[in-house]
Amino acid sequence: MLLIEDLQVELAGKTILKHIDLEIKPGETHVLFGPNGSGKTSLLMTIMGYPQYKVTGGKIEFKGVDITHSPIDERARLGIGMSYQRPPTIHGLKTRQMVQICADTRGKQDVDVEQLARKVYFADFLERDVNAGFSGGEIKRSELLQLMAQDPDFMLFDEPESGVDLENIALVGNTIAALLQKECMPSKNKSMLQMKRERTKMGLIITHTGYILDYVTVDKGQVLYDGVLSCSSNPREILRCISEMGYEECVRCTIENN
Amino acid sequence: MYDREQLREQAKKALGKAAAIGPDVNLDEFEKAPVDHKYLDDNELRSLPEDEQKRLIMAGLDLTEKERGGTYFQKDTAVIHCKSKQAGVEVIPIKKALQELDWIRDYYWKLVSVDTDKYTAAAELDLHDGYVIRSLPGAKTVYPIQACLYLDKEGLQQNVHNIIIAEEDSELHIITGCSTSPHLKKAAHVGISEFYVKKNAKLSFTMIHNWAEDMQVRPRSVAQVEEGGLFLNNYICMKPVKSLQMYPTTHLIGNDAVARFYSIIVGSPGSEYDVGGRIFLKKPGNRAEIVARTISNGGKIIARGDLIGEVAEIKAHLECKGLILNGGVIHAIPELRGYVDGVEMSHEAAVGKIAQEEITYLMSRGLTEDEATSTIVRGFLSVDIPGLPAQLKSEIDRAVAASDETVM
Ligand SMILES: Nc1ncnc2c1ncn2[C@@H]1O[C@H](COP(=O)(O)OP(=O)(O)OP(=O)(O)O)[C@@H](O)[C@H]1O
Ligand SMILES: [Mg+2]
Numbered sequence: 001m002l003l004i005e006d007l008q009v010e011l012a013g014k015t016i017l018k019h020i021d022l023e024i025k026p027g028e029t030h031v032l033f034g035p036n037g038s039g040k041t042s043l044l045m046t047i048m049g050y051p052q053y054k055v056t057g058g059k060i061e062f063k064g065v066d067i068t069h070s071p072i073d074e075r076a077r078l079g080i081g082m083s084y085q086r087p088p089t090i091h092g093l094k095t096r097q098m099v100q101i102c103a104d105t106r107g108k109q110d111v112d113v114e115q116l117a118r119k120v121y122f123a124d125f126l127e128r129d130v131n132a133g134f135s136g137g138e139i140k141r142s143e144l145l146q147l148m149a150q151d152p153d154f155m156l157f158d159e160p161e162s163g164v165d166l167e168n169i170a171l172v173g174n175t176i177a178a179l180l181q182k183e184c185m186p187s188k189n190k191s192m193l194q195m196k197r198e199r200t201k202m203g204l205i206i207t208h209t210g211y212i213l214d215y216v217t218v219d220k221g222q223v224l225y226d227g228v229l230s231c232s233s234n235p236r237e238i239l240r241c242i243s244e245m246g247y248e249e250c251v252r253c254t255i256e257n258n
Numbered sequence: 259m260y261d262r263e264q265l266r267e268q269a270k271k272a273l274g275k276a277a278a279i280g281p282d283v284n285l286d287e288f289e290k291a292p293v294d295h296k297y298l299d300d301n302e303l304r305s306l307p308e309d310e311q312k313r314l315i316m317a318g319l320d321l322t323e324k325e326r327g328g329t330y331f332q333k334d335t336a337v338i339h340c341k342s343k344q345a346g347v348e349v350i351p352i353k354k355a356l357q358e359l360d361w362i363r364d365y366y367w368k369l370v371s372v373d374t375d376k377y378t379a380a381a382e383l384d385l386h387d388g389y390v391i392r393s394l395p396g397a398k399t400v401y402p403i404q405a406c407l408y409l410d411k412e413g414l415q416q417n418v419h420n421i422i423i424a425e426e427d428s429e430l431h432i433i434t435g436c437s438t439s440p441h442l443k444k445a446a447h448v449g450i451s452e453f454y455v456k457k458n459a460k461l462s463f464t465m466i467h468n469w470a471e472d473m474q475v476r477p478r479s480v481a482q483v484e485e486g487g488l489f490l491n492n493y494i495c496m497k498p499v500k501s502l503q504m505y506p507t508t509h510l511i512g513n514d515a516v517a518r519f520y521s522i523i524v525g526s527p528g529s530e531y532d533v534g535g536r537i538f539l540k541k542p543g544n545r546a547e548i549v550a551r552t553i554s555n556g557g558k559i560i561a562r563g564d565l566i567g568e569v570a571e572i573k574a575h576l577e578c579k580g581l582i583l584n585g586g587v588i589h590a591i592p593e594l595r596g597y598v599d600g601v602e603m604s605h606e607a608a609v610g611k612i613a614q615e616e617i618t619y620l621m622s623r624g625l626t627e628d629e630a631t632s633t634i635v636r637g638f639l640s641v642d643i644p645g646l647p648a649q650l651k652s653e654i655d656r657a658v659a660a661s662d663e664t665v666m
Contacts, residue, residue, distance in 0.1 A: 048622055076624040088615045092637025098623070101633070105624025129637070150623060 001025050001063065002047070002154055002202060008057035009046050016042050018227045020058070024154070027199030029180050029216060031235050032206045034224035035247045040206045041085065043224065044156040047204070048082045049075045062154065077105060081152030083143040085159050089131040095142060096126040102149035116148050120175055136163030144175050154202040155179060161211045173215025176205070182216045210239040225251045262356075265372050269382040272373035280503030280532045283474045285376060288415035288446045290384040293334040295410075303331070303339055309440045316660065317435025317468045318653045319406045325649045327401035328391075333408045334416060335386035346397025347430065352388040352419050362390065365421050369452040369480035369509075377448045377476040381417045388419040388450070393428035393459070402431035402464075402650055407449065409473075410439040415446040422451065424459035424487070431647050432461075436475075437468040444472040444500075453481035455489045457512065462490040464650050466657055469499040471528065477504040485512025490645055491519045491535070494657050498526035498557075505562060507536040514543035521550045522639050522658065525557025525586055534562025534591070539572040539601075546574040551639050554586030563605070564593040570600030580609040581638055612638075 002024040009017035016039045024030055034040045046053040047060060049072040059068045067075055090098070096113055103111035117123040120141045125134070134142060140160055147155060157176060164172050177183045180203045181195070205212055212218075213235055221235030223242075230251040231238065241250040276282045298306075304321050306314070311321060320326050328342035328349045342349040355362045372382050389405050409416055424430045436447060447469075455461045469475060483489045489508060508517045519535035537546040548563040565574040580588035592605040612634050620630035639658045643651065 050618060071627075072618055072621040073624055073626050073630075076622050082622055084619070088613060088619050090616050090619070090634060090637055092640040093633060101620070101625060102623045146623065 003061040006058035010054045028219045029203035030220045039227045079153035082156040157205040177216045269379040272379040277375040295333045295336040317437040318466045328403040330389040330405040348392045350390045355390045392423040393430035395425040398429040405434040419450040423454045424461040426457045429460045438470045446474040449477040451479035455483040455487040458486040460488045464492040467495040471498045475502040479506040481508040483515040489517045493521040496524045503532040510544040516545040518547045523552045525554040525559040527556030529557040532560040536564040542571040544572045548576045550578045552580040556586040558587045560589045567596040567601035573602045576605035578607040
């Protein structure tokens with residue numbers, strides 16, 4: 001379980017996240033909406049442990065461990081993973097090696113990198129340097145492939161569908177669903193209910209468009225507005241509200257309703 | 259008749275001549291007298307003391323010779339092993355060649371001038387030995403030939419002269435390691451190398467330096483590449499040295515001749531490296547590339563590169579990237595000289611540090627900060643070298659992987 005209590009975060013001397021409370025239970029996935037610059041990426045980076053995001057109040061707990069001030073690699077080994085919006089290029093490090101690293105640090109040395117890569121049509125990219133000259137959509141697939149090898153228990157996705165073409169969006173959506181054990185299709189020998197009970201993976205997905213909702217069954221939607229988590233509700237309803245009235249109105253109405 | 263006497267006279271006049279660049283070495287501090295070492299047969303070669311073997315392996319030497327086409331092994335001043343296992347390739351000690359082979363006179367001191375500086379002069383006046391490696395016309399070698407110049411005697415100045423010839427249409431790969439015995443502290447190495455790549459021949463030369471902290475090293479090498487020929491020159495130096503200065507030069511003298519230089523240097527504290535490459539493009543269709551990756555770990559590195567385009571329809575590129583990790587200095591000096599319309603020449607140079615963003619990215623995949631740093635460093639040092647046989651590629655990879663010890 002992820003538990004965030006009254007979290008306050010500063011970046012470059014400016015408070016960018018205020019009084020954040022968030023709870024994600026095992027098996028749950030939330031989506032995070034919010035206008036540009038509202039602090040969505042900042043929240044994910046803070047959970048991942050980026051030191052430039054300075055926690056000035058509150059705490060983050062994961063699997064019962066207080067990780068508020070833990071270094072990034074400790075959080076990764078504890079089972080948190082992130083798919084980035086704009087990851088850096090690492091020259092001389094092949095994508096194949098990167099995927100292997102992801103598996104190794106989680107104690108799964110015998111992973112079949114080739115086979116994993118084929119699942120996201122990325123086998124042809126394994127010999128290329130990580131992110132070097134990758135297109136927007138290729139970066140997403142590369143990030144997903146790394147997460148597939150890493151297989152974290154809690155996954156943060158920063159706009160996984162932005163910049164992805166219509167054909168690949170299904171691939172990205174279904175891959176995320178598989179990672180989060182959220183496939184919409186019931187399997188032959190298990191009922192939907194049984195599958196739900198066995199779910200342990202947790203997710204937090206930033207989305208502007210909500211396309212991801214077509215592929216991943218999401219438990220909750222959250223709206224971040226000006227550094228504050230202003231609403232928590234059914235994701236489809238939030239999306240409809242935002243598209244009809246805009247963020248400002250949407251946030252006001254739900255606050256009044258609560 | 260080539261005249262050793264005349265060469266000696268010329269050399270004597272240059273004995274006091276300092277090199278054009280680099281710190282001046284006082285050669286009087288070193289001994290030049292020959293040191294006796296017994297010739298080793300195959301079995302003795304394989305049963306060298308373990309710590310010595312380790313040093314040799316680090317320098318790319320394969321004592322089992324399984325994936326090698328031949329071996330030249332010189333310890334101090336003496337040749338202790340020399341053979342070719344492949345038809346079409348000759349490996350001969352240069353002193354023997356000078357006595358027995360007439361044709362060597364067409365190559366000896368023909369590219370490097372004996373009076374270049376006091377180091378070339380010393381190599382003529384007190385020549386210890388060196389190798390002649392020649393691939394015969396049309397011979398395509400499968401396995402690389404290995405050469406090792408080893409220093410064991412404290413205070414010695416080792417003077418070596420090498421001649422490498424790839425005859426027309428032949429293919430020749432050489433890996434040469436220079437190393438010192440584990441106990442050696444102070445010594446000097448002077449190495450003259452002359453490379454002849456003939457019409458449509460391909461020569462790759464991979465040099466791994468593994469010196470000691472108080473070593474003075476002054477290689478002097480010049481290559482000449484004829485029509486359609488390819489010269490691939492790789493240089494790796496990851497270990498400390500007192501001072502190393504070299505500026506290998508290549509002349510592309512035939513149409514479509516190509517030269518590529520790749521160097522990887524890690525500069526340790528107290529070490530000074532002045533290393534570069536110079537390529538003259540003299541004929542249409544010539545191509546040249548110089549790629550350097552340097553890391554300063556507290557040492558001083560001057561990375562030079564000089565491309566000279568003398569005719570139209572040539573293409574040349576120079577890439578010099580440096581990382582300063584734990585202090586030290588990297589001084590990149592890239593030069594391009596175009597003498598006519600229609601040359602295409604470019605360079606990129608950068609000196610910097612590891613981006614924090616890359617470290618944190620890898621940490622979020624579970625690597626510790628140190629593991630992330632060394633992963634990035636290894637990536638930085640790994641350059642793709644097209645046309646290099648797999649055995650040599652793995653030697654380079656191994657040297658780069660071992661850089662962790664020096665860098666971290
Ligand atoms: N290095 C920085 N220095 C100062 N302010 C920064 C820095 N990085 C980000 N910010 C600011 O922090 C705020 C939150 O940014 P964040 O990236 O979290 O927004 P976001 O919700 O992810 O936006 P988007 O939807 O555009 O991706 C923005 O106002 C942004 O300009
Ligand atoms: Mg963002």
